[in-house]
Amino acid sequence: MIYPKNIIEFVKNDPELKERFNGIAAITSLNAMSSPQMHDAFSFEEYMLNEGHTQSRAIRKYLHFIASTYSxxxxxxxxxxxxxxxxxxxxxxxxxxxxxxxxxxxxxxxxxxxxxxxxxxxxxxxxxxxxxxxxxxxxxxxxxxxxxxxxxxxxxxxxxxxxxxxxxxxxxxxxxxxxxxxxxxxxxxxxxxxxxxxxxxxxxxxxxxxxxxxxxxxxxxxxxxxxxxxxxxxxxxxxxxxxxxxxxxxxxxxxxxxxxxxxxxxxxxxxxxxxxxxxxxxxxxxxxxxxxxxxxxxxxxxxxxxxxxxxxxxDAVLMQQQAKLERDIGHWQHEVEKLMEIYRSTVDFKIKQAAKNILAKLGLYRKQTDV
Ligand SMILES: C[S@@+](CC[C@H](N)C(=O)[O-])C[C@H]1O[C@@H](n2cnc3c(N)ncnc32)[C@H](O)[C@@H]1O
CATH class of the missing domain: 3.40.50.150 (Vaccinia Virus protein VP39)
Structure with missing residues (x-):
């Protein structure tokens, strides 16, 4: 796929992204290449829409251009x-x-x-x-x-x-x-x-x-x-x-x-x-x-x-952000339940204390009910 040059440079300059999207980082020309690497489905597009726009001005600007122009x-x-x-x-x-x-x-x-x-x-x-x-x-x-x-x-x-x-x-x-x-x-x-x-x-x-x-x-x-x-x-x-x-x-x-x-x-x-x-x-x-x-x-x-x-x-970008937050919340709910279970079940005093401290910080530790 063709991409603005500054977006490709952003990917190339970030070691993690460079490895994750090596097909994008390998693009050296705008129009055509002798053996372009095919990158899987729409993973880079998903990345741009979900996370990339929060990390890169170049991506933000490009997505805004597409959305506003099409509108x-x-x-x-x-x-x-x-x-x-x-x-x-x-x-x-x-x-x-x-x-x-x-x-x-x-x-x-x-x-x-x-x-x-x-x-x-x-x-x-x-x-x-x-x-x-x-x-x-x-x-x-x-x-x-x-x-x-x-x-x-x-x-x-x-x-x-x-x-x-x-x-x-x-x-x-x-x-x-x-x-x-x-x-x-x-x-x-x-x-x-x-x-x-x-x-x-x-x-x-x-x-x-x-x-x-x-x-x-x-x-x-x-x-x-x-x-x-x-x-x-x-x-x-x-x-x-x-x-x-x-x-x-x-x-x-x-x-x-x-x-x-x-x-x-x-x-x-x-x-x-x-x-x-x-x-x-x-x-x-x-x-x-x-x-x-x-x-x-x-x-x-x-x-x-x-x-x-x-x-x-x-509101595609907002919807993406919302979906990500919902996933994050689900993740933390699960983690908190695991922590409560550790607090209840462990016989190790130090671990119980550490779990209790975190639960207290989260406002989840109540003395009378013991969690
Ligand atoms: C299908 S229409 C273009 C439709 C337009 N792009 C649109 O979005 O509605 C074809 C146009 O080509 C122009 N055209 C075709 N051959 C031409 C020629 N030899 N010299 C000048 N104009 C030509 C016609 O005058 C006409 O306006």
Whole structure:
């Protein structure tokens, strides 16, 4: 799993934690390693939620980030306009094309990229009415990064590879998108880049830590990769929509030459001789990490899901603390009963006296009843 660098350092610097979570202490890279140690289930996540946050500022801050970000995403979802009044496609009847539980992957990844010192802006290609842009603008604001929002703001272009989509589908006009980001996001963090990618991305000259694409089409993905991939920072990552777990991924972590973004990436990376690994995330999104051929992606959906859902209960941490205290109380009750039994049964005067002293301190020794 990926973790913020300062959390890994915290584990490495504590001999007991280093031994207990040796898989975490062995992580030397953000994205991918040639033979990552698999750590058992969610033991480190449990540790962070139960104890770690009381011991480490880095853990506290990360859990708070996940909980508050996910909560904001859900509130945006709650109030964002839901209906596309100019729908042209059965899939654009809704004005929202992504989901909070899906975008938390981007948020956690960006937090980790930031902690590992990966420089650069975030770009969203494919904005529609601006739902995902609203969510990501909060994350960029938190991390102090710019969010570039690149779209035709006229919907999809005509295409010759996928008859499912046609020109003008998923249209969000720029004024409408700007208003949505003003209402639900952090507009001051956002730069707009208007136009179809075959022209608007030419001459792009900013450095990127994350390339997030939600563009549906083979041609659009090709235009984006051609113009933007050279600007992706070392250790920067790609997340793309329309990458389906059961359709687009090989068992070796590559993308298949199927249709749309998956086909475009598989063709582009092969042509350019770029090695990479890809895994499905949730809701039809996938993560693509340029890396060495023998490396494996560290990101784990199960771990994201676990943390996301546990942090979602806003009082999760309090509930954990409560449960621990209840366990502690049970333990001490048992110990006190053992002590009383020792006091009653021992014939050794010194032991009886020592037990009596402790019971007296606890207010449990009463002369008349002899305990
Ligand atoms: C599925 S929608 C994006 C949904 C959005 N991310 C959300 O959360 O609701 C696809 C978007 O990609 C844009 N798009 C696709 N291909 C494009 C291209 N070649 N140039 C510019 N915009 C493009 C469309 O205009 C549309 O806004």
């Amino acid at each position: 904001i995403f859900n509130e945006i979802f709650q109030y964002f306009p839901k209906e596309n009044l100019n729908s042209t496609h059965k899939d654009d009847v809704s004005a929202i094309g992504t989901a909070p539980f899906e975008l938390i992957y981007h948020a956690m990844y960006l937090y980790c990229l930031d902690s590992w010192g990966v420089e650069g802006d975030v770009i969203e290609c494919g904005t529609y009415k601006g739902f995902s842009a609203c969510c990501l603008s909060w994350v960029c604001d938190y991390l102090g990064r710019r969010l570039i929002v690149a779209d035709s703001f006229e919907g999809l272009p005509a295409n010759s590879t996928d008859p499912y989509y046609k020109k003008g589908d998923f249209c969000g006009q720029i004024d409408e998108v700007r208003a949505n980001i003003e209402d639900f996001g952090k507009i001051e963090q956002v730069d707009f880049l208007k136009g179809f990618y075959n022209t608007s991305l030419q001459g792009f000259d900013r450095s990127l830590c994350m390339l997030w694409m939600d563009v549906d089409l083979y041609e659009s993905t090709m235009d984006i990769l051609t113009n933007l991939l050279p600007h992706l920072a070392t250790d920067g990552v790609i997340i793309s929509h329309e990458l389906f777990a059961d359709r687009d991924f090989t068992d070796d972590g590559l993308l298949k030459d199927t249709i749309g973004p998956s086909k475009a990436m598989s063709v582009f990376f092969a042509e350019q001789g770029i090695t990479y690994q890809a895994i499905p995330l949730e809701n039809g999104s996938g993560l693509v990490v340029p890396c060495k051929a023998d490396e494996k992606i560290l990101m784990s959906c199960d771990h994201v899901r676990f943390l996301r859902d546990r942090c979602r209960q806003s």
